[in-house]
Amino acid sequence: xxxxxxxxxxxxxxxxxxxxxxxxxxxxxxxxxxTNIPGIFAGGDAASGPATVIxxxxxxxxxxxxxxxYLKGEDLHEGRGDxxxxxxxxxxxxxxxxxxxxxxxxxxxxxxxxNEVQLGFSESQAIEEASRCLNCGICSECxxxxxxxTAKAINHQMxxxxxxxxxxxxxxxxxxxxxxxxxxxxYGYGRMKNVVTSLEFERILxxxxxxxxxxxxxxxxTTPKKVAWIQCVGSRDASCGKEYCSSVCCMYATKEAIMAIxxxxxxxxxxxxxxxxxxxxxxxxxxxTAKKKYGVRYIKSIVSSVKELxxxxxxxxxxxxxxxxxxxxxxxxxxxxxxxxxSPGTRELAxxxxxxxxxxxxxxxxxxxxxxxxxPGVYVAGAFEAPMDIPEAVMTASSAxxxxxxxxxxERGSMVKEKTYPPExxxxxxxxxxxxxxxxxxxxxxxxxxxPEVAEYAKTLKxxxxxxxxxxxxxxxxxxxxxxxxxxxxINRVVVASCTPRTHEPLFQDxxxxxxxxxxxxxxxNIRDQCSWVHANHPAEAxxxxxxxxxxxVSRANTLEPLQELPFNVIPxxxxxxxxxxxxxxALSLASQGYETYLVExxxxxxxxxxDLHYTLDGMEPSKHVEYLIQQVENQDRIKVFKNSHIVEFSxxxxxxxxxxxxGGDLNExxxxxxxxxxxxxxxxxxxxxxxxxxRVLTQRELEKKIAASKEEFKDIKDVVMIQCVGSRDxxxxxxxxxxxxxxxxxxxxxxxxNPDINVxxxxxxxxxxxxxxxxxxxAREAGVVFIRYNADRKPKVTSSxxxxxxxxxxxxxGAEITLKPDCLVLSAGIHPRPxxxxxxxxxxxxxxxxxxxxxxxxxxxPLDFSNDGIYLCGLAHSPKxxxxxxxxARGAVARACTVLSKDQMYVSGMISVxxxxxxAACLTCVRVCPFDVPSINExxxxxxxxxxxxxxxxxxxxxxxxxxxxxxxxxxxxxxxCAVLC
Numbered sequence: 001x002x003x004x005x006x007x008x009x010x011x012x013x014x015x016x017x018x019x020x021x022x023x024x025x026x027x028x029x030x031x032x033x034x035t036n037i038p039g040i041f042a043g044g045d046a047a048s049g050p051a052t053v054i055x056x057x058x059x060x061x062x063x064x065x066x067x068x069x070y071l072k073g074e075d076l077h078e079g080r081g082d083x084x085x086x087x088x089x090x091x092x093x094x095x096x097x098x099x100x101x102x103x104x105x106x107x108x109x110x111x112x113x114x115n116e117v118q119l120g121f122s123e124s125q126a127i128e129e130a131s132r133c134l135n136c137g138i139c140s141e142c143x144x145x146x147x148x149x150t151a152k153a154i155n156h157q158m159x160x161x162x163x164x165x166x167x168x169x170x171x172x173x174x175x176x177x178x179x180x181x182x183x184x185x186x187y188g189y190g191r192m193k194n195v196v197t198s199l200e201f202e203r204i205l206x207x208x209x210x211x212x213x214x215x216x217x218x219x220x221x222t223t224p225k226k227v228a229w230i231q232c233v234g235s236r237d238a239s240c241g242k243e244y245c246s247s248v249c250c251m252y253a254t255k256e257a258i259m260a261i262x263x264x265x266x267x268x269x270x271x272x273x274x275x276x277x278x279x280x281x282x283x284x285x286x287x288x289t290a291k292k293k294y295g296v297r298y299i300k301s302i303v304s305s306v307k308e309l310x311x312x313x314x315x316x317x318x319x320x321x322x323x324x325x326x327x328x329x330x331x332x333x334x335x336x337x338x339x340x341x342x343s344p345g346t347r348e349l350a351x352x353x354x355x356x357x358x359x360x361x362x363x364x365x366x367x368x369x370x371x372x373x374x375x376p377g378v379y380v381a382g383a384f385e386a387p388m389d390i391p392e393a394v395m396t397a398s399s400a401x402x403x404x405x406x407x408x409x410x411e412r413g414s415m416v417k418e419k420t421y422p423p424e425x426x427x428x429x430x431x432x433x434x435x436x437x438x439x440x441x442x443x444x445x446x447x448x449x450x451x452p453e454v455a456e457y458a459k460t461l462k463x464x465x466x467x468x469x470x471x472x473x474x475x476x477x478x479x480x481x482x483x484x485x486x487x488x489x490x491i492n493r494v495v496v497a498s499c500t501p502r503t504h505e506p507l508f509q510d511x512x513x514x515x516x517x518x519x520x521x522x523x524x525x526n527i528r529d530q531c532s533w534v535h536a537n538h539p540a541e542a543x544x545x546x547x548x549x550x551x552x553x554v555s556r557a558n559t560l561e562p563l564q565e566l567p568f569n570v571i572p573x574x575x576x577x578x579x580x581x582x583x584x585x586x587a588l589s590l591a592s593q594g595y596e597t598y599l600v601e602x603x604x605x606x607x608x609x610x611x612d613l614h615y616t617l618d619g620m621e622p623s624k625h626v627e628y629l630i631q632q633v634e635n636q637d638r639i640k641v642f643k644n645s646h647i648v649e650f651s652x653x654x655x656x657x658x659x660x661x662x663x664g665g666d667l668n669e670x671x672x673x674x675x676x677x678x679x680x681x682x683x684x685x686x687x688x689x690x691x692x693x694x695x696r697v698l699t700q701r702e703l704e705k706k707i708a709a710s711k712e713e714f715k716d717i718k719d720v721v722m723i724q725c726v727g728s729r730d731x732x733x734x735x736x737x738x739x740x741x742x743x744x745x746x747x748x749x750x751x752x753x754x755n756p757d758i759n760v761x762x763x764x765x766x767x768x769x770x771x772x773x774x775x776x777x778x779x780a781r782e783a784g785v786v787f788i789r790y791n792a793d794r795k796p797k798v799t800s801s802x803x804x805x806x807x808x809x810x811x812x813x814x815g816a817e818i819t820l821k822p823d824c825l826v827l828s829a830g831i832h833p834r835p836x837x838x839x840x841x842x843x844x845x846x847x848x849x850x851x852x853x854x855x856x857x858x859x860x861x862x863p864l865d866f867s868n869d870g871i872y873l874c875g876l877a878h879s880p881k882x883x884x885x886x887x888x889x890a891r892g893a894v895a896r897a898c899t900v901l902s903k904d905q906m907y908v909s910g911m912i913s914v915x916x917x918x919x920x921a922a923c924l925t926c927v928r929v930c931p932f933d934v935p936s937i938n939e940x941x942x943x944x945x946x947x948x949x950x951x952x953x954x955x956x957x958x959x960x961x962x963x964x965x966x967x968x969x970x971x972x973x974x975x976x977x978x979c980a981v982l983c
Contacts, residue, residue: 007046025049032076033063041066054140089136095190100129150471168411169377169404170353172363173397174346176383179234179242179338187230187336192308193219194315194333198229198252201335205259208444212536215263217333219313223264224332228317229253230303231273235339236774244360245774246339247387250277253337254287257296270297270331272319275766280389281879282849282859284729284736300789300812306334324815340387353378358772362386367616368625370888371400379403386771391863392885398864398892405898406592412902424562425516427492432463432558435491436550437482439473439498441528448532450543454497457547461554465489473498479511486515493557497525497550518562520910520969525553548982556978563910563968568948570655570903571673573597577647577840578678580608581622581883582875584629585890586676591638593894595901598670599633600642600661602836606630608680609876610883612701614708617746617776622883642668650843653948654870655906674870674897677854678890679840681876684727684737684829689798691827696805697798699829700743707747711754720751721807721822723796724764728830730792735851737830738880741768744828745780752783760785761820763796763809789813798825831880844871845932853879864893868932868951872896911969912950913957917942919964926956926965 007024019036021027026035026042033041043059045051066076103119110117121129146154181189181197188195194217196204207213217224231253235246250273257269276298278287290296301319309316314330321327342361350357356364356374363373363380371379381400382393405412436458440446451469458467466489470478473496485491494517496508501524509519527546535542574590576583579601590597599606607630613622633639642663649660659670683701691697698706700722707714722744728737741764748760762780764787769777781787789812790796796809807820833852834840841848846866847855854877857865864872872893875886900906915926915935920942926935927943934949935956943964945956954967966972 005045005050023049029076031062031080032066033059034066034070034076039070041070089134091134094134095193097128097132099132100125151475151477168408169379171397171400171404172349172353172355172373172378172380172384173382173400174343174349174384176340176387177343179240179246179341181233181336181338183240184233184237184336186305187233187303187334188306188308188315189336192306192313192315192334193217194224194308194313195306196333196335198249198256198335198337201256201260201333202252205256205263207533207536213263213533215260215267217313222332225264225266226268226270226331227257227260227333227335228315228329228331229257229269229271229335229337230306231271231337232302233336233338234341236274242339242341242360243775243778244387244772245277245770247277247770248389249337249339250275251280251283251286251389253335254278254290254296256335258290258294261294261296268297269294270299272299272301272303272317274300274302275768277766277768277770279736279738279768279770280391281735281853285734285850288734322812340383342384346384355380362772367618367620367882367884368622368887370884371396371403371891377407388771390860394861394863395885395889395892398895399888399890402589402891402895402898405895406589409593412593421513422516424513424518425492427517427521427562430490430492432493433465433489433491434461434463434493434495434554434557435482435485435489436461436464436467436495436497436554437473437478438467438469438527438550439496440469440471441499441532442472445498445528445532448536448539448542449527449546450539453543454527454546454550458495458497458550458554461551463493463558464554466491474504474507479507479514482511483515486512486517492517493521493523493560495523495525495550495553495557497527497546497553499528500526520563521557521560523553523557523560525549551981552978555981556974559971559974559977560969565907565910566947567905567907568656570900570906571657571671572901573670573672574674574676574897574901575600575657575659575670575672576676576678578608578680578875578877579603579606579641579643580678580680580875580886581610581626581629582680582877582886582890583608583676583678584633585887586678586874586894587639588629588632588636589891589894590676590897590901591636593898593901595638595898597639598642598659598661598672599639600645600647602644602646602679604644606633606641606643609683612705613883614704615746615750616883617742617749617773647840647843650845653908653946654868655900655903656948657870674872674900675844676872676874676890676893676897677840677844677846677866677877678875678893679834679837679877681831681853681880682834684733684832686726686827686829688726689723689796689825689827690800690805694800694805694825696823697825697827699827700740700747701829703747703824703826704743707750707754714751714754714758717755717758717823719759719761719820719822720748720824720826721761721763721820722748722826722828724762724828725792726827726829727832729765733830733832733851735830736768736880738768739882740828740830741766742773742776742882744826745769745773745776745785747826748780748785749776749783752780752785756784761822762787763790764788765790765792788818831876834877837877844868846871853877864889864896870897870900908948909950909952911952911967912947913945913952913954913965913967915943915945916964916966919962921962921964923961925959925961929955929959931955 012018019027026047028035028042028047033043035042041063043063044056069076100121102121105115105117178197178199203209204211204215231249234240234242235249253271257271261267261269276287278284303317303319305318307316314332315334316328316330318328347361354375355378358364363384365372365385371381373380379400381396385396438451438455440451455467455469458464466485472478494512505524509522512519512522527549531542531546573596575598576587577600579599583599584606587597587599607626610622610626615621642661645661645663647659648662652658655673657672657675661668661670689697724740724744727733744762748762751758751760762785767777790809791812794810796807799806805822805825807822808817810817837852849855854873856863856873857867866873874889874893922937922941932951935943935945938944954970957965957967
C-alpha cells in the first residue's frame with residue numbers, strides 16, 4: 001500500500017502552546033517562517049506538509065535569515081516577500097517539439113516486483129529532450145556553475161550596484177541585431193530545418209562552428225550540392241516595417257557563396273536578388289569574381305515561397321525567372337540574407353540620454369554632421385547610426401573618438417598613469433632557459449589537441465626548464481603567474497603556444513618586460529589557426545603537428561638575442577595634403593586638438609569637389625558648408641595654408657617627417673609627425689553618348705549646377721533620361737562609384753518638384769541606394785520617376801537626328817527594345833582617381849590598388865591607415881563616397897594621427913635591417929628592391945639603412961648577394977634553427 005506521512009507531535013509539550021494549522025502542521029508566517037511563539041521558527045514538511053526537497057531547502061534558508069534578524073533585533077519582514085518576476089524568453093526561430101515519452105515497466109512486470117516503473121530515457125531521447133530547453137535563465141542557486149568555472153569568475157554573492165562616472169562625452173556603439181527571419185513565414189524559417197539565416201550559415205562555415213567548418217545540412221548532416229540565398233529578408237520590405245536597405249547583405253551572401261564553393265567541390269550556389277549592391281571598395285570586382293570564377297548564379301527575382309519536400313527535406317522554391325516565367329526549383333539548403341535592425345534596448349537608452357532616433361530606431365544624424373547626435377557631447381558610431389559594413393564601422397568609430405577628443409583635448413593625458421617596468425635583466429652570460437606555456441584557449445585548441453600531452457612533450461626539448469598548460473594564457477591571472485615563474489626559475493626566453501601573434505604577441509612581449517626580460521626574447525607557436533582549426537577532424541595528427549610547431553619555436557627561441565629600441569622625439573605637427581572638404585575637416589580637427597597643421601592645396605582655392613554640390617537628399621547645402629569651412633580654416637591660427645602648391649620631396653619616418661613644398665617657385669621645408677592624404681578624386685569626363693558633342697547631354701554634376709542656378713528652364717522640358725554606370729562597372733573601370741544612383745534619384749526628385757509633369761527615365765543596371773537612401777528611391781518611384789533596367793551587354797544607344805536626341809535601350813523587364821526622345825540626357829558619370837595620384841604615391845612611397853585609388857593597410861580593419869606608419873588616408877583618395885562619409889573618414893584619420901601626435905616620444909623597432917659595412921659592395925641591390933626606398937649609399941660608398949624608416953620587411957636582407965644585410969630578430973641562423981628541427 002502507498003504510505004502517507006503526518007507531523008510527529010510527540011516532541012511538543014501541550015504547555016508550550018505551539019499553534020497547529022489545519023492538517024496538523026505547525027502554523028507559521030508564510031514570509032518569515034515564525035510560529036506564534038517568539039523565537040521559534042519552523043519549516044519543511046512540519047510546516048508545509050509533504051513537499052519537495054527543494055522547497056525544504058528554501059524554507060531552511062528563509063528561516064535562517066529570520067533567526068539572524070531576530071537575534072539582531074531587526075524587522076523580520078522588511079524587504080521580503082513573494083516577488084514573482086516574469087521571465088521573458090526569446091522563442092524566435094525555436095521549433096516546437098513534443099516531450100519525449102519515457103519508457104515504462106509493463107503492467108505485468110509491475111505486479112510481481114518493486115522495480116522502478118519509469119525506465120529512463122535512452123541517450124538519443126535524453127538529447128532530444130534536452131534540446132527542448134529554452135534556456136530561460138532561471139537560476140536555482142545550485143552552484144554547479146561555480147564548480148565548473150575553472151577561472152573562478154562566478155560570484156553568486158555579487159550585488160547590483162549603481163556607479164556614478166564623471167565623463168566629458170559619450171560614444172554610443174550598441175550595434176545591431178539580425179532581423180528575426182520567422183517573421184517572413186513564407187520562407188519556412190523555424191519550421192524547415194534546412195532553412196537557415198545568413199549568420200547561422202556563417203557559423204556552419206566556421207572551423208569553430210557546429211560542424212567544424214564542414215558545410216552540412218542541419219536536418220541530416222549530409223553535404224548539400226545546391227544552396228540558395230534569398231536577399232532582402234527584413235530589408236527593403238514595407239510589409240515588416242523595414243523599408244531601408246541593410247547595406248551589407250549582398251556582399252556577405254556573395255562571400256558565403258564563394259566560401260561554400262571552396263568548402264564543397266561542385267557545389268551550386270544561387271543568389272536570388274533585387275539589386276546587387278556591391279558599392280564598397282573592391283566589392284564590384286569581388287562580385288564579378290563570384291560570377292565568372294566561381295560560377296555563382298545570380299537571379300534577379302523575389303522568391304514567393306519555400307516548401308519542404310517530405311522525403312528528402314529539400315526545399316522547393318517558386319520564383320519568376322528572367323524570361324518572366326514562373327519556375328520551381330529544388331535546393332538542398334536555403335540561406336536567408338537577413339537585414340540589420342537596432343539592438344534591443346537602444347530606444348530606452350536613447351530616451352535616457354535624450355537622443356533622437358529615426359522612424360526605424362536608428363540614431364538620427366545630419367548629412368553634414370555625421371556621428372553627431374541631437375545632444376551635444378554625445379556621439380554615435382557603427383550600425384546604430386545606419387546599417388553599414390565593417391570598414392565604415394571602423395571609420396565612424398574613429399570619427400566619434402576624434403569628436404570626443406576634440407571636446408576633451410584640454411584634459412588629454414590628465415588621467416594617464418605611466419606604466420613602469422623593472423630594469424632589464426642581463427642574460428649574455430646565461431645559458432638558454434626556455435619557458436613554454438601551452439594554451440587550451442578554452443576549447444578552441446583543447447577540443448582537438450591533447451594539450452597535456454603537448455605540454456609534457458615540451459619539457460623534453462633542449463633548453464626548456466619549465467612547461468605548463470593554461471586555460472587561457474592571455475588572461476590576467478596567467479600572465480601574472482608567468483611573471484612569477486620567469487623570476488623564480490630564471491627563465492630567459494619564453495615560448496607561448498596558443499593563437500595568432502597578430503593579436504596577442506604585444507601582450508606577451510609586455511609580460512616579458514614586466515618580468516625584467518627583453519621583449520624580443522619571445523617566440524610564439526600558433527597551434528590554433530595553424531593546427532586545431534584546420535585539423536579539427538584529426539586530433540591525433542593535430543597533436544603531433546602542435547608538437548612540431550612548439551619544437552620549432554623552442555629551437556628558434558634558443559637563438560634569440562635582446563634588441564634595443566631607440567627613443568626619438570615626436571614633432572607635434574600634422575601635414576594634410578588636399579584642401580577639399582575632407583582635407584579642411586581633417587586640418588580643423590587637428591587644430592581643434594591643439595596641433596599645428598600644414599594644409600597643402602594644389603589649386604588656387606580651397607573647397608574641392610564639394611563646391612559643385614548644391615543640395616543633399618535631406619535638404620542641406622554643401623556649398624554653404626564649404627564656405628563655412630574655408631572661413632574656419634583661414635581664421636584658425638594653428639593652420640598654415642599653402643595654395644597653388646605641390647609636394648616635391650618627402651623623407652623621414654613616423655613622428656619625424658620632412659616635406660618640401662613648392663609654392664610659386666618658393667620651396668618650404670616642413671617638419672611634422674604625421675601625414676593625412678586627402679587629395680580627392682575627379683569626375684569622369686565621358687567620351688560616350690554624344691557628351692561634348694551635344695549641349696543637351698550633361699553629367700549629373702552639371703545638371704545639379706543648372707538646377708541650382710535656375711529652375712525656370714526645366715518647367716518646359718518634357719522628357720529627361722538618365723543613364724547610370726557611365727565610366728563605372730565596365731572593363732576599363734571595374735569599380736562602382738557608389739554615389740551615382742543616389743545622385744540620379746536626388747536630381748530626379750528635384751526635377752519632379754520643379755515640374756510634376758516632366759517625364760524622368762532612369763536607365764540602370766542595379767540601383768544602389770543603400771541604408772536610408774533607399775527611402776528616397778521609393779519616393780522617386782512614387783513621384784512617377786520611371787526606372788528601366790538594362791544589361792551591360794546591351795548598353796543604350798544614343799544618336800542625334802533632325803535636331804532631336806534618339807535613345808534606344810533594351811528593357812530587361814519588358815523584354816523589348818524601346819525608344820526614347822529626351823530633351824535632356826543626363827549621364828551619371830563615375831568618380832575616378834586623380835590623374836596625379838601615381839606621382840603622389842611615388843613621392844610618399846604609398847601603394848595604389850588596381851583601380852588607381854590609394855591602398856589602405858587592411859580593407860576591413862585598418863581602412864584609415866597606410867602600411868607606412870604615420871601616414872593616413874581619407875576621402876575620395878581612398879575610394880568613391882558621399883560627403884558625409886568623407887567627413888567621417890577625415891575625422892577618423894585625425895583620430896589615428898593623434899595616437900602619434902599625443903606622444904612626446906616614440907621608439908624605433910628593434911626588428912630592422914642592419915648593414916655589415918665591411919661586406920657591402922655597394923651593388924645597389926638593396927636600393928632597388930626596397931619598396932619603401934629606405935637604403936641609400938653614403939659618402940664612404942656603402943649602403944646605410946635609416947633605422948627609424950626601416951619597416952622590417954627583410955626584402956633587402958634576402959636579396960643582398962653578399963649577405964651583408966641581416967634582419968634583426970630574423971637572422972639566418974634564427975630562421976634555419978627553426979627549419980632544422982622540422983623533420
